[in-house]
Amino acid sequence: MQNNPKKHFSPLGTGLVLVAGFFGLLAFINFGASSYIQRIMIGLCISIILVVSLNLSSGFTGVFSLGHIGFMAIGAYTAAILTLPLSLKLAYLPDLPGWLENTQLAFLPATLIGGLLAMLVAFLFGVSVMRLTGPYVGVATLGFLVIVNVILVNWDSMTRGARTFSGVPPFTDIWWVGGWTAVTIYVIWRLARSSYGRQMMAIRDNQIAAQSLGISVLRMRLLAFCVSAFFTAVAGSLWAHFIQSFSPKAFLFVETFAIITMLIAGGMGSISGSVIGAVGITILAEILRNAERGVNLGFVHIPPVYGASQIIMAVIFIVLIIFRPEGIMGKRELNFSQLFSFTFRRKKRKEVTSQ
Amino acid sequence: MTSLTPFEFIIQQAINAISIGSIYALMAIGLTMVFGILRLINFAHGDLIMVGSYATLFLTLAGVPFWIAVGGGIAISCLTGLLMERVAYRPIRGAQDVSMLLTSFAVTIFLENIAILMFSPSSRPFPAPGLLNSAMNFGALRVNSVDIIAIVVAGILLILLTFFITRTDMGTSMRAVSQDLLASRLMGINTNRVFVTAFGIGSILAGIVGILWSARVGKIDPLMGFYPVLKAFVACVIGGLGSLPGAVMGGYILGFLEILLQGILPASLTPFRDAFVFSILIVLLLFRPNGLLGSTEMEKF
Numbered sequence: 001m002q003n004n005p006k007k008h009f010s011p012l013g014t015g016l017v018l019v020a021g022f023f024g025l026l027a028f029i030n031f032g033a034s035s036y037i038q039r040i041m042i043g044l045c046i047s048i049i050l051v052v053s054l055n056l057s058s059g060f061t062g063v064f065s066l067g068h069i070g071f072m073a074i075g076a077y078t079a080a081i082l083t084l085p086l087s088l089k090l091a092y093l094p095d096l097p098g099w100l101e102n103t104q105l106a107f108l109p110a111t112l113i114g115g116l117l118a119m120l121v122a123f124l125f126g127v128s129v130m131r132l133t134g135p136y137v138g139v140a141t142l143g144f145l146v147i148v149n150v151i152l153v154n155w156d157s158m159t160r161g162a163r164t165f166s167g168v169p170p171f172t173d174i175w176w177v178g179g180w181t182a183v184t185i186y187v188i189w190r191l192a193r194s195s196y197g198r199q200m201m202a203i204r205d206n207q208i209a210a211q212s213l214g215i216s217v218l219r220m221r222l223l224a225f226c227v228s229a230f231f232t233a234v235a236g237s238l239w240a241h242f243i244q245s246f247s248p249k250a251f252l253f254v255e256t257f258a259i260i261t262m263l264i265a266g267g268m269g270s271i272s273g274s275v276i277g278a279v280g281i282t283i284l285a286e287i288l289r290n291a292e293r294g295v296n297l298g299f300v301h302i303p304p305v306y307g308a309s310q311i312i313m314a315v316i317f318i319v320l321i322i323f324r325p326e327g328i329m330g331k332r333e334l335n336f337s338q339l340f341s342f343t344f345r346r347k348k349r350k351e352v353t354s355q
Numbered sequence: 356m357t358s359l360t361p362f363e364f365i366i367q368q369a370i371n372a373i374s375i376g377s378i379y380a381l382m383a384i385g386l387t388m389v390f391g392i393l394r395l396i397n398f399a400h401g402d403l404i405m406v407g408s409y410a411t412l413f414l415t416l417a418g419v420p421f422w423i424a425v426g427g428g429i430a431i432s433c434l435t436g437l438l439m440e441r442v443a444y445r446p447i448r449g450a451q452d453v454s455m456l457l458t459s460f461a462v463t464i465f466l467e468n469i470a471i472l473m474f475s476p477s478s479r480p481f482p483a484p485g486l487l488n489s490a491m492n493f494g495a496l497r498v499n500s501v502d503i504i505a506i507v508v509a510g511i512l513l514i515l516l517t518f519f520i521t522r523t524d525m526g527t528s529m530r531a532v533s534q535d536l537l538a539s540r541l542m543g544i545n546t547n548r549v550f551v552t553a554f555g556i557g558s559i560l561a562g563i564v565g566i567l568w569s570a571r572v573g574k575i576d577p578l579m580g581f582y583p584v585l586k587a588f589v590a591c592v593i594g595g596l597g598s599l600p601g602a603v604m605g606g607y608i609l610g611f612l613e614i615l616l617q618g619i620l621p622a623s624l625t626p627f628r629d630a631f632v633f634s635i636l637i638v639l640l641l642f643r644p645n646g647l648l649g650s651t652e653m654e655k656f
Contacts, residue, residue, distance in 0.1 A: 064453045066460070128641045134452040135396045136596075139588055140640050143633035146585060150633075154626040253581075257464050260457060307472045314465035321458050322446040 019182065026178040038174060042242055044282045045177035046235050049184045051262045051274040053231035056188050057224045059268035059331075060197065062204035063130065065225070066256060067141030068232050070148035071118040073251035075233025076240035077152065077159055078114035080168045083107060083241065088167040095157035107171040111180075111237040118233030122226045130221040145256065152248035159248065166245030172238050180238060184231045189271055191227065200224055204269070254310070258285075261317050266327050273329030280328075281313075288312055359495050367496055368614050374502035376610020377509030378571070381564045382587035383594070383602035384516065385557035391533035391597035392553045393448070395455045396588070399439060400561055401580025402466035407432030407562035408569040408579065409474060412481060421484045429562035435466075436558025437551065448550075463581070470577035478576035481569040488570065501570045508567065512560070513603060520599065525552055533597060582629075589636040595646025605646070 029041050050072065058064045082105045084092070089101060105113070129140045153162045191197050200220050202210040211217060240246060258281070266277020288309035320327070359367065382400070389397050411428030415421055443462050447454055489500045520526035525548075531539040532549045540546050568583060569575045590609040594601025612635070616628050639646075 128637060132640055135456050136640055138456045139396060140637050143636045147630045147633050150627055150630040257460060307468050310468040311465055314461045317461040318443050318458055321454050325454055
């Protein structure tokens with residue numbers, strides 16, 4: 001009897017190993033890494049949450065949203081208003097309604113409220129917009145982003161308008177972002193593997209066939225959009241408590257473009273692809289950002305060119321779309337048990353031959 | 356300044372609305388033409404507006420007379436548009452709508468950051484000569500010359516375009532391609548040439564709009580094109596994306612709507628004007644996704 005090597009690796013076991021490895025990495029970063037690496041890792045985890053959740057609504061159901069950063073803004077502002085210390089609130093936001101002026105919440109409930117609010121907005125907005133197709137959704141969601149921005153800039157009593165919103169307590173650390181990243185990936189992974197996820201992918205791959213099987217396109221798209229908005233807003237809250245002071249400008253096209261690049265690079269429709277895309281582009285962006293300050297190659301000195309990294313990113317993006325539109329992973333997933341069993345089987349074969 | 360009677364006030368505002376509507380209409384035509392033929396929503400159209408304005412500015416600063424500089428600006432805007440089509444859009448022609456949308460987004464980011472790098476992010480005054488920059492008084496009415504010029508230029512261009520689209524071979528080919536790409540290719544239409552022409556016309560219009568817009572606003576900056584073009588999308592959608600008469604109508608409706616909103620919204624809500632404009636976009640997409648002129652048939656559930 002041939003022993004099936006796959007049996008040695010149950011999904012649960014692989015999952016546990018992964019989770020343990022992940023938290024081991026977090027612990028290592030927390031205690032062993034420099035603060036520079038720590039900050040990059042926090043930013044990276046936030047990007048992963050953003051890209052994975054954008055992937056749920058865009059990659060799995062096939063409707064591309066250009067307005068997701070609007071949900072990030074909702075999460076960031078809501079949570080920041082809720083966690084701002086009372087004394088600062090009185091100074092910065094004297095025109096808040098009374099009940100808000102006297103509320104100060106802990107990090108977790110504030111983040112959850114931000115997420116739920118974004119989910120509600122996503123529902124109200126999605127009920128209408130998720131009926132549209134293709135490029136129309138793109139334009140409508142971009143319109144949404146502009147609407148959110150106009151409201152943030154002009155709603156002085158809540159957001160300080162275009163001025164910087166500062167004094168947000170620095171709650172975000174590697175454990176918070178790591179935890180939320182794990183939760184996001186887990187929930188979206190499970191959702192994608194559930195019958196709901198299958199229905200979403202059916203819609204993406206052949207809408208008419210899916211509809212003829214009785215799948216409600218609007219309902220599935222809405223589900224994906226709302227869940228995705230929730231986690232995007234969570235990332236917003238994490239970012240707000242990481243960066244501590246920000247203005248509405250932060251939630252516009254540059255950020256939108258950054259997460260879209262990560263999504264496309266990794267592969268729309270693949271969760272592990274999203275993670276890979278986020279990691280890859282973050283590293284690349286960091287290198288480019290450092291190179292922007294000028295590079296000394298010993299014999300030649302390239303002078304600092306600020307803003308060049310955005311240009312290079314845009315070029316990379318266009319090249320990607322032309323030559324590898326499906327990204328690194330396409331719609332496939334990294335399969336850990338296969339990966340492990342492959343190496344395992346090879347070892348076994350060696351053992352057999354040596355005997 | 357003498358006060359205006361209600362009638363004069365309405366006339367004044369109407370001129371304002373027609374002028375800004377003309378500018379939106381010209382932008383919307385460029386967008387809708389490219390969309391109708393390539394199914395591409397070209398966000399980078401706004402950057403062509405920016406390129407044209409900067410080119411005009413620098414030519415003027417180099418000592419070229421303004422009206423020649425305007426010609427140069429329009430030509431450079433046209434060249435940039437053609438280059439954009441060749442480098443970024445042609446390789447992905449026929450790809451999914453989403454890929455094309457994202458590519459145009461990337462082109463926008465690229466051009467805007469190049470402009471920021473080359474011209475600094477701060478705004479510069481735009482050197483409009485007296486003809487574009489004076490005001491005429493009719494009794495109590497005060498009319499800016501640039502408004503009149505915008506209206507006249509738009510009128511002339513619309514007549515020329517109508518002639519081009521309906522009376523020339525190329526125009527007929529363009530209409531054919533926008534109806535059915537495959538069939539027109541089978542009928543022996545050189546579709547490549549049609550694509551290039553559409554882009555060329557769109558870019559020339561963008562260059563002209565850039566000069567009118569800059570003269571109206573008085574200053575230019577690297578991000579100047581993005582918001583106007585987003586609004587021109589609203590105009591396209593009002594008239595039905597892909598329809599040229601629709602784009603013109605949408606442009607004028609949008610112009611009137613903006614001036615109207617400015618007038619009727621309470622002072623505390625006027626800063627939210629753009630939010631209202633985009634809410635209209637979303638509502639329209641829902642109930643009349645093919646625009647006021649188009650049919651209501653569209654993939655929708």
